[in-house]
Amino acid sequence: MIEYNEGIHLKGTDLWFDSKKKAGLSFISNANISKFTPSEKIIATPETIKFLDKKIKKSVVLACPFYRPFALGNLQVELVPSGHMLGSSQIIVDKGDKTLIYTGDINLKKLPTVEPAYTKHCDVLVMKCTYGLPDYIFPPFDESIEPLIRFINETLSSDSTPVILVEPVGKAQDIIKVLGENGFKLSLHKSVYKATKIYEEVGIEFRDYELFRPTDIEEKIVIIPPDKIESNNIKNIKRKKVAIIIEWAVEEKSAIKSAFKANEAFTFSNHAGYNELLQYVEYVSPEKVYLIDKHAIEFAGSLQKKGYQAMALEEPTQLNLL
Numbered sequence: 001m002i003e004y005n006e007g008i009h010l011k012g013t014d015l016w017f018d019s020k021k022k023a024g025l026s027f028i029s030n031a032n033i034s035k036f037t038p039s040e041k042i043i044a045t046p047e048t049i050k051f052l053d054k055k056i057k058k059s060v061v062l063a064c065p066f067y068r069p070f071a072l073g074n075l076q077v078e079l080v081p082s083g084h085m086l087g088s089s090q091i092i093v094d095k096g097d098k099t100l101i102y103t104g105d106i107n108l109k110k111l112p113t114v115e116p117a118y119t120k121h122c123d124v125l126v127m128k129c130t131y132g133l134p135d136y137i138f139p140p141f142d143e144s145i146e147p148l149i150r151f152i153n154e155t156l157s158s159d160s161t162p163v164i165l166v167e168p169v170g171k172a173q174d175i176i177k178v179l180g181e182n183g184f185k186l187s188l189h190k191s192v193y194k195a196t197k198i199y200e201e202v203g204i205e206f207r208d209y210e211l212f213r214p215t216d217i218e219e220k221i222v223i224i225p226p227d228k229i230e231s232n233n234i235k236n237i238k239r240k241k242v243a244i245i246i247e248w249a250v251e252e253k254s255a256i257k258s259a260f261k262a263n264e265a266f267t268f269s270n271h272a273g274y275n276e277l278l279q280y281v282e283y284v285s286p287e288k289v290y291l292i293d294k295h296a297i298e299f300a301g302s303l304q305k306k307g308y309q310a311m312a313l314e315e316p317t318q319l320n321l322l
Contacts, residue, residue: 004292004313008102008126010093013073014041017091017102017126027079028052029104030088032170045079047087050198051169066115069094083107083117084270085170086199090118100124101284107269108276111141112177113204117280125286126313129277131247132291132299136273138247144268145178148243151264152184152221155241161217163234165226165260166245169195170270172223173204175245179221180207187212189224229260247271274299281308 003009007019007026014024018033026039031051038059042049046063049056064070066089069078076094084105093100101122108117131138138144148164155162166172168191176186176196186209188196193211200206212222214233226244228234244262246253247269257265272280281289281303289310291300296312303310 002126002290004290008292010075010100013075015043015072015075015077015093018104027091027102029082029090029102030084032085032105032167043077043079043091045087045089047198047202048089049087050201051087051195066118080118080120081115083109083111083114086113086173086202086204088114092120092122098123100126101286102126103128103280105130105270106272106277106280108272108279109138109140109270111270112174113199114174114270119280119283121285123287125281125284125289127277127281127289127291128293129291129296129299130271130293131269131273132277132293132295132302134274134302136247136269137275138267138269138271138273141174141268144266145175148175148245148266148268149179149182151241151243151266152179156219158239158241160239160241161220161222161237163222163224163229163237163240163242164245165224165229165242165262166192168192168225171245171268172196173199173206174270175268176209176223177204177206180209184208185220186210187217187220187222189222189228191225192223226260229262274302278302278306 003011006021008017016023016026018029019026020035022037023039025041028042028044031048038056041060043062049061049063064079069076078092079089082088082090082104084107090103099122152162172192188209189212242262243264244260245268246256246265253265289308291312300310300312
């Protein structure tokens with residue numbers, strides 16, 4: 001039986017998936033999960049553990065690399081890539097007669113710093129469907145980065161400084177890697193810089209970047225988190241053009257540009273869009289699908305029309321899944 005209440009709990013065991021409250025044992029799918037509360041014991045990939053660092057210093061940590069099954073009581077458990085960011089993982093739980101997969105944040109697009117998402121058949125799929133509406137169709141990474149590079153070149157040609165607003169962990173590193181390979185010099189906010197160093201620790205290489213210094217930005221691209229746009233160091237850049245990286249629907253671009261005082265907004269998502277979510281379910285071909293997060297009800301309806309037994313989980317819920 002599974003309980004859904006601020007996370008997924010596999011009843012009869014201590015195991016939770018992405019618990020938002022303190023639990024005995026929780027699998028953590030990636031370092032960017034929201035409302036994170038450290039549990040007594042944590043299962044995660046070594047990379048995710050590096051990112052969480054001080055947040056989990058009081059927890060007992062079990063670092064589990066990809067594709068290394070292990071026993072947890074009468075269960076066989078394995079972590080596999082989810083394609084979202086460095087270290088992000090799905091968890092496969094094999095009970096012998098039934099197999100369950102919890103996806104966490106999933107993504108099927110090819111990204112520069114991320115191992116592709118793994119897919120296999122399961123009996124029960126518990127899926128996070130953050131962008132489960134047809135409005136959310138995200139382009140491949142190569143198509144996302146091309147207009148950003150044009151914006152950067154045009155900005156530099158006008159003797160202005162490009163300022164890129166992007167989430168500091170995950171999306172930022174994919175962009176940094178490609179911009180460096182295209183010969184740009186990068187100046188990174190300390191949060192972006194720190195995360196990039198963790199990527200390097202596990203063997204991912206980057207080119208020509210440094211910690212942001214307000215007095216040394218000539219011919220460089222400044223990369224900062226969106227909430228730093230009002231900082232004095234950024235306000236004091238006299239000639240600049242600002243671009244924000246978003247993963248919202250097209251019609252939301254104008255409001256986002258206004259909110260962040262951006263000249264442009266470019267779409268790049270390391271989450272699965274609506275089409276990718278459908279594709280993933282087709283790959284996995286589960287008997288039952290249970291959905292969480294935004295738009296779970298709507299996406300359940302889409303899957304039902306395609307003949308799947310699909311249901312949105314609403315808190316608190318208990319179901320006989322295994």
